[in-house]
Amino acid sequence: MVTAGWGAVFGRGLTGTIGVASLDDLETEAARMQAHEAYTSAFRKCQAVTNVDVFVSHNWGARRWVKFLAVCYFLNLSMAIKCTLASALFCATCKVLKAGSLAGLGGDPWIMPFVVYLPMSIFFIMFFFGQTITRGRWSPSLWIDKLCVLQTDESMKAKAVSAFPVFLARSSQMLVLWDDDYFDRMWCNLELATFTRFSSQCTQKIHFVPMWLAPWLLAFILMDLLSVSMLRFISNVISEPAVFSMMMASCNYFQADVLGIDSRDLNLLLVYVATCVAGCTPYYITAVPSVLAFLNKMRKHHSMLRQIVRFDVRAAKCALESDRQLVEKRIGELLGSRIGSSCNGNTLDNRQNLHNLSNLYSPASGLCSGGLRTTLMMAQNLDPLDCFNAYVRGPLMEAVLEKVGDSTHVPYRLCLVASLPMTLFSVVDLLSCSNERCQLSAGEVNLSLEGYMGSLASFWLLNDLMIYPIAQPLLFRMLSLICSAIQHSAARILLGLLGAVVLYTYIFVCSALLLSLMIISLRTLRSEWLAALLLLISVLAGQMWVAFRVSPARAGSRKMVSEIS
Structure with missing residues (x-):
């Protein structure tokens, strides 16, 4: 009910119930009676309970769409991820069973639509309509003033307002839909104070969902989906015999005539690096909206934390x-x-x-x-x-x-969600053997079919868990350094784009090195290549530790308090 009508309940004034700001806006007595009945009917649809899972605290003046997205993020994100992964696994299993073997899907043009596009469509459907589709069976019960307080009966409304402490005391958790004016609203502060007074676990029971979080996540997922689609097209082009032969010849020339080295293993490494660098071209194209989304997220995030640090309940505003x-x-x-x-x-x-x-x-x-x-x-x-x-x-x-986190931090779990299209694409690449026959791909690197498929599966697992997720925190830190050094917006965007190009190139080079070292190490079993592989994995693990394991919370808090003071 809360997400029904694309979050109509979050419309300003009383628009969320029947589409008008108040009863006074209706011209005829018959229209006002009809509106009154609509309000009453919406109130009666609420269930009478002794306890509620989540009390929703929000600013009535905030935009309807951003509040709708924030509630969808809180209620449906986990459900959307599970349904997406389950549908991708189901589709991949069906394709494998139809082909008769795991290696029988090489070059199948339907893998991408069934394993990427269909599951991602399910993701967006469940994100926006998950609570409606499941009728709230797996969603927590919510208390929201727009529905749970009879807005057209002043006596009932007064009783409900006076009973707010009871509602909050009987709520297990509190969901704060933060916008730029949340802490400026006196009633929002009262709700927060009341919940704090009666909650047994303080802040652990407060879910703080900033309004910018869901739009940023959805925008990044869409950009990644677009990049993956272009990456699939590029991989198809590169796998053409003429293009691949030209790339092999170029790498041979660079190795023999420029470096003066004659090594088949080094040649294989150079080919993989060239292939992966060519594959990151789509991310250069989507870098423009990505950088803009990142800069907006950083600005909103910093504004939120600055507002909390400067908070003074005496400065809050009241409608009356x-x-x-x-x-x-x-x-x-x-x-x-x-x-x-x-x-x-x-x-x-x-x-x-x-x-x-x-x-x-x-x-x-x-x-x-x-x-x-x-x-x-x-x-x-x-x-x-x-x-x-x-x-x-x-x-x-x-x-x-x-x-x-602070304005430059993004949780690891959120990074995995943002790169969900690339995770699904890894399944496509694994099943289609880079759009070639699996036996041919294995023969080109002198590996058995089982060894090649195992190397590719291990590569994508490490790639999805250790390489691609670090792109976002590294980009945040880079943009933070740019913003601290440069004040001009256009210069920030330009340098951010250049930095994003360098970062994405670095990410794909790491992927190429990981794949080539894994295949060469398995094929040769030589100690120097195994040592190089272990060194690379150690470096990737170190990057993960720096990006995600070192919590910036307390350091960021002290820094921000110091700066504002």
Whole structure:
């Protein structure tokens, strides 16, 4: 119901229910009665429960589409991934069974549509409509004010608003749909404060989904799908006998006449490097939208973290200014007593006191809502609003950084999702033996059919898990360095494009080296080639550790607090 009508419930005002901002916008009494019945009917469709899985906190003024995408990301992403992988596995298995053997699909033109395009279509269908298709059977129960509060009955609405603490206390988790104005809205702050007061596990139960996250992920997946489609076309061209012979001749010339070396193994390595570098050409083309999407993501991400660091509940806005005292009083009642009291005689506007409080109220200290009130309020006589400010700037900031990272960080799992089309393409390449007959491909490198297929399978496994995922965090770090050194937007984009070209070339060269070293090592079993393969895998593992295992959360938090202070 929440995602029905492309997220119509998230329309501004009351548009999410029947398509008008309010009953006053309707001209006739009959139209107002019909609208009233529509509102009431939507409210009655909600189920009466004693507990709810997720309380959805959002800004009513945020755009409908971005909130719809954020909710789809939260509810349907995992389901979409599982359905995509399952459908790809099913289609690949059916193709293999029809061919009679694993090596019988070489050159089959239908592998790409069945193993890539069909599963990716299922991905987008399940991402947007998964909750609707499954009727919410595998989705958590949601509480959302637009549906669970009767918007047309003022007395019922007042009772529901007064019962917000009960709703939040009976919610297992909280989903925050963050936009640029979220922390500027007083009612959003009240919801966050209430959940914090009654939650037993603090920030661990808050799911923070920025509005830019889903559009960025979908854009990157589409760019990768487009690149993979062009890569398939290029691989078909390269596999043509005339083109492949010309490439072999060029590598032979470079090796014999330029390097002065006569080695079949080195020639094979050069051929694979040339083939993979030619294959990365599509990523040069899609680098333009990719870099723009990355720069926008970094800007939005940094804006989100900066807003949290500078958060002050007293500066938040109310649609009705008369609500301000009520909300501030409610926050004070939730977190403690004596609003307006001082912090050892000094307000927390003092940077040093704020820094000390943020350090004290950290996840490592084990303080939650109860600990905040008893330890900080009573021992140090702190203003409840200042305590709430410190909570947002401290542990909530740490939780956000832990879950979504700083502006240059992207989680490993998200990188795997973003490169899902390439993962499916690896299955296509494995089954089609680079669009050639498998026996011919194995014979060209003097390997048995089983050895060649095993090498190719091992290559794609390491490639999908260790090489392609690092492209995104490395590109983020590179763009971050460019943005810190250059202020002009056009220059940033130009340098970002040049950097992306270098990065994608490097990624594909790593792939070529991995594949060639694996095949040469298996064919020759010579110690120097085995050592080179192990060294390359060690380097790739080191890159993985730098890109994903070293958490930037605390370092990024301290750096950002220092910069803003």
